Amino acid sequence: MLNDIYQSLDPVALTLGPLQIRWYGLAYIFGFILAGLLLVHLSRRWKLKMSEDSIYTVLMCIVLGIILGARIGYCLFYGDGYYLAHPLKILAINEGGMSFHGGLLGVLIGGFVASRITHVPFATLTDLGAVMAPLGLFLGRCANFVNGELWGGPTDLPWGVVFGGVAGNMPRHPSQLYEAVLEGLVLFAILYCLARRNPPHPRGTYIGTFLLGYGVFRFLIEFIRQPDAQIGYLLGDWFTMGQLLSLPLVVAGVALLIYARVKKLPQQGEPEGE
Structure with missing residues (x-):
């Protein structure tokens, strides 16, 4: 049925x-719209003092950070030297190639810039962004499925999908949808349940959980x-590039949760007088 x-x-x-x-482009557009709506909702629920100008500034920095970071990250992490030899191809976003880990780095840099402009604590902005991110991930992974990219290994399970092309004619795991559910829906449900608390959890809790x-x-x-064909498995055919890039995230997440529990810094908006 899923194959049909x-x-x-x-x-x-x-x-x-x-x-x-x-659909891939629409996923980005709708993701940014949902992020904006959720940012307004959470800033009010958490009783943060954020002006309309500050909200627009944060959104603009997030959008630029995600797009630039995801593209540059893909070229660096998964390009296998191709983009160093063909630098103009870095601009060819229409040909595909966006990296979550690069997008994460980009949005953190964008959040830092937004923090300096709006004077909202960087940790509060990252916590807000952490609650918003899974919705974009859900839409993006669904778009990956529609595009027939980032598929899984062969399977004989009844929901296997024949993606054709380079993927061949054997049924494969629809790993894009697995990620859409876990990284998107499940992670959003966890973070949104945490975000409903008033007052919100201390700074670092949400980005750490994410x-x-x-x-x-x-x-x-x-x-x-x-794994990506141009890279394959790494470290003796044990790990993929995605796994190696995800391990530091787990360590950082645990460290941030410990930091939040020890410091117990409240979430804050713009300082008085801004």
């Missing part, structure tokens, strides 16, 4: 003359996800 659904999907959502609007949860889920799913 996939075969009926078209990566192009809408065609307007020479312009093609793809990094820990994402790192664990991604590490486990990588066991059944087909």
Whole structure:
């Protein structure tokens, strides 16, 4: 049944003359819209003092950080030297290639810039971003499924999907959907339940939970996800690049949760007088 659904999907959502609007691009757009709505909701629920200008500034920094970080991260982590030899191809986002780990680094840099501009504590902005992130991950992984990319290894399970092309004609794990559920829906449910507390948990709690949860889920799913062909397995065919990049996230997540529990710093908005 799942294979039938996939075969009926078209990566192009809408065609307007020479312009093609793809589901992958729409996933980014809707993800940013949901992030903006959730940012407004949480800032009010947590009783943070954030002006409209500050919210727009934070969103703009997040958008730029994700797009630039995800693209540059893919070129560095998964390009296997190709983009060093063809630097102009870095700009060819329409050809695909975005990295979560690069996007995470980019959004942290963007959050730091936004913190300096708005004077909202960096840790509070990262906590807000952590609650928003799983929704974007859910949409992005669903778009990966529609595109027939980042598929899993062969399987004889009844929900295996024949992706065709480079993936061949054997049924494979729809690992994109596994990630959509775990990294997206499950992680969002956990973080949103934590975010409903008033007053909110101390600074570092939400970003720590996100990094820990994402790192664990991604590490486990990588066991059944087909590694990138240009890289394959690493360290004696034991680990994928995704697993190696996720291990530091688990460590950072645990460290941040310990930091939040020890310091117990309250969430804060803009300082008085701003």
